[in-house]
Amino acid sequence: MTAQSIPTDMARQVPCEKCPLRPLPAFRPFDKAELAFVSSFKRGELAVDKGATLLSEGSNSAHLFTVLAGWGFRYKLLEDGRRQILNYVLPGDMIGLQGTLMGEMQHSVEALSPMLLCMFERDRLMDLYRDYPGLAYDITWIAAREERMLDENLLSVGRRSALERAAYLLAFIASRAHKVGMDGKGDVEIPITQQHLADTLGLSVVHTNKTIRKLMDRKLVQWRDGGCKVLDIEGLMALANWSGLDEGVRPLL
Amino acid sequence: MTAQSIPTDMARQVPCEKCPLRPLPAFRPFDKAELAFVSSFKRGELAVDKGATLLSEGSNSAHLFTVLAGWGFRYKLLEDGRRQILNYVLPGDMIGLQGTLMGEMQHSVEALSPMLLCMFERDRLMDLYRDYPGLAYDITWIAAREERMLDENLLSVGRRSALERAAYLLAFIASRAHKVGMDGKGDVEIPITQQHLADTLGLSVVHTNKTIRKLMDRKLVQWRDGGCKVLDIEGLMALANWSGLDEGVRPLL
DNA sequence: CGGTTGCTTGAATATATTCAAAGTTAGTGG
DNA sequence: CCACTAACTTTGAATATATTCAAGCAACCG
Numbered sequence: 001m002t003a004q005s006i007p008t009d010m011a012r013q014v015p016c017e018k019c020p021l022r023p024l025p026a027f028r029p030f031d032k033a034e035l036a037f038v039s040s041f042k043r044g045e046l047a048v049d050k051g052a053t054l055l056s057e058g059s060n061s062a063h064l065f066t067v068l069a070g071w072g073f074r075y076k077l078l079e080d081g082r083r084q085i086l087n088y089v090l091p092g093d094m095i096g097l098q099g100t101l102m103g104e105m106q107h108s109v110e111a112l113s114p115m116l117l118c119m120f121e122r123d124r125l126m127d128l129y130r131d132y133p134g135l136a137y138d139i140t141w142i143a144a145r146e147e148r149m150l151d152e153n154l155l156s157v158g159r160r161s162a163l164e165r166a167a168y169l170l171a172f173i174a175s176r177a178h179k180v181g182m183d184g185k186g187d188v189e190i191p192i193t194q195q196h197l198a199d200t201l202g203l204s205v206v207h208t209n210k211t212i213r214k215l216m217d218r219k220l221v222q223w224r225d226g227g228c229k230v231l232d233i234e235g236l237m238a239l240a241n242w243s244g245l246d247e248g249v250r251p252l253l
Numbered sequence: 254m255t256a257q258s259i260p261t262d263m264a265r266q267v268p269c270e271k272c273p274l275r276p277l278p279a280f281r282p283f284d285k286a287e288l289a290f291v292s293s294f295k296r297g298e299l300a301v302d303k304g305a306t307l308l309s310e311g312s313n314s315a316h317l318f319t320v321l322a323g324w325g326f327r328y329k330l331l332e333d334g335r336r337q338i339l340n341y342v343l344p345g346d347m348i349g350l351q352g353t354l355m356g357e358m359q360h361s362v363e364a365l366s367p368m369l370l371c372m373f374e375r376d377r378l379m380d381l382y383r384d385y386p387g388l389a390y391d392i393t394w395i396a397a398r399e400e401r402m403l404d405e406n407l408l409s410v411g412r413r414s415a416l417e418r419a420a421y422l423l424a425f426i427a428s429r430a431h432k433v434g435m436d437g438k439g440d441v442e443i444p445i446t447q448q449h450l451a452d453t454l455g456l457s458v459v460h461t462n463k464t465i466r467k468l469m470d471r472k473l474v475q476w477r478d479g480g481c482k483v484l485d486i487e488g489l490m491a492l493a494n495w496s497g498l499d500e501g502v503r504p505l506l
Numbered sequence: 507c508g509g510t511t512g513c514t515t516g517a518a519t520a521t522a523t524t525c526a527a528a529g530t531t532a533g534t535g536g
Numbered sequence: 537c538c539a540c541t542a543a544c545t546t547t548g549a550a551t552a553t554a555t556t557c558a559a560g561c562a563a564c565c566g
Contacts, residue, residue, distance in 0.1 A: 076405075078494065079494055082412040084408040084411040098397045098401060102394065102500075106404065106405075107404055126390070129389055133382035133389065136390070137382050140393040140396055143396035143400060144354045147351060147403060151329060151403070152329075154406060154407050158455030159455060160331070161521090194544075202411030203523090205544090206523070207523070225531095226532080226543090241333075447513070458513090459554085459557095460553085479512075479563090479564095
């Protein structure tokens with residue numbers, strides 16, 4: 001099922017003034033003028049099911065979104081079907097920026113769970129740059145943040161062992177999820193299959209399975225309900241020799 | 254030798270009005286006001302030797318540069334010394350943006366050849382965002398372009414075979430070099446060692462050597478003078494199943 | 507000329523893939 | 537509620553790919 005087949009809900013179920021994400025300590029406070037502009041910049045909301053393709057490689061009609069709720073992932077395909085997952089998408093993340101700025105999308109985005117997204121008007125991006133230089137700066141910051149995450153991922157896929165790589169990835173995702181309150185009282189549960197993990201790590205499913213098993217034996221993670229429950233982020237970080245996210249507060253559009 | 258040990262040359266050997274890169278068809282034309290601002294934004298030039306570290310992971314005093322001439326690369330290290338090269342840096346490319354925006358550098362940049370760089374004033378970046386929204390947009394565009402290149406690289410390291418990966422990488426670098434006129438009348442010559450290649454591809458030097466040998470047997474590349482001469486970009490592209498750069502014109506700050 | 511750096515090669519070992527099959531789980535429809 | 541299906545996980549064995557180790561060679565530099 002693609003995003004196109006789902007009717008866009010124009011109703012403001014979540015007005016910007018009552019954004020559930022903005023109050024989180026992970027995000028920088030916005031002043032009234034900024035909030036008002038963001039609110040006017042927002043065109044509507046999009047709700048999609050698990051498995052929906054939000055954006056697809058080769059398409060030109062890219063929209064700009066911010067994730068309000070749910071999980072997704074960004075990926076590219078080779079012609080014969082091999083898939084590389086580039087990064088995961090969590091609440092507070094912006095998607096479609098590359099396509100909005102540069103024209104044709106060169107990656108796709110798919111929902112891992114039901115998702116709710118704020119949709120922004122591509123054409124008004126120029127207004128934002130003209131009238132709100134602070135927000136323009138924020139958007140560049142967001143692009144630089146994505147670049148930073150990709151740098152880490154590339155380091156991991158290129159140079160870490162399979163076990164380190166898996167540990168790093170799960171710690172990375174769980175840390176990000178934790179920052180946006182996706183762990184209730186308990187541990188973070190990531191709604192992915194081992195195939196997703198394999199396609200992120202650059203490994204086969206079989207080898208990924210054997211690698212995860214080692215993490216399970218060490219009681220670092222648990223596999224259940226078609227997802228991965230992260231039991232010990234610090235243990236994973238130690239195993240991967242990864243020192244954790246270092247972001248401070250970030251902007252939220 | 255680090256950049257710090259080389260005296261910064263404040264003289265304007267290359268005034269913006271006589272920029273050798275800007276007239277290239279790869280770059281979008283700037284109007285007078287934009288050119289004037291960029292010229293005032295430029296603080297000086299930096300010339301470094303091959304092997305110099307321009308920016309280093311963990312440092313905070315990041316500068317913002319645009320490469321005028323020469324080759325470099327961006328990389329990250331693991332604690333035990335394993336290195337991943339993230340991308341190469343060519344004339345027209347901006348470096349240090351991540352550090353300028355986000356504070357601490359999380360990667361390093363090293364010169365592969367003597368380099369000449371334009372140095373920009375970090376503090377004036379806000380002025381740029383306030384007074385030149387078009388240029389602000391360009392900077393975001395540049396960040397999105399880097400992200401796109403990283404997406405491709407990650408796809409390659411994660412999912413292409415060693416041979417495809419090497420072919421892709423060399424075609425990619427040679428295409429970029431070609432766009433900025435780094436091939437005289439002949440072929441592009443990339444000033445890298447097989448160790449650099451290995452650290453980019455996520456392979457050992459030994460295996461990299463055996464892989465490159467296959468490319469040489471097919472007369473796609475040649476190794477000489479401590480560098481790689483690309484003989485047949487299209488052959489490499491076909492081998493890697495890569496359709497080439499798709500950028501159009503880009504901004505040059 | 508001696509030392510260093512980078513390239514090359516073969517052999518032994520380790521890591522990861524492919525193939526094949528079986529077990530599990532969740533969902534669907536009768 | 538159960539049978540059936542599809543998607544996902546798990547396992548072992550055979551094979552392929554890549555690393556490590558070790559050694560030698562070539563080019564360059566002081």
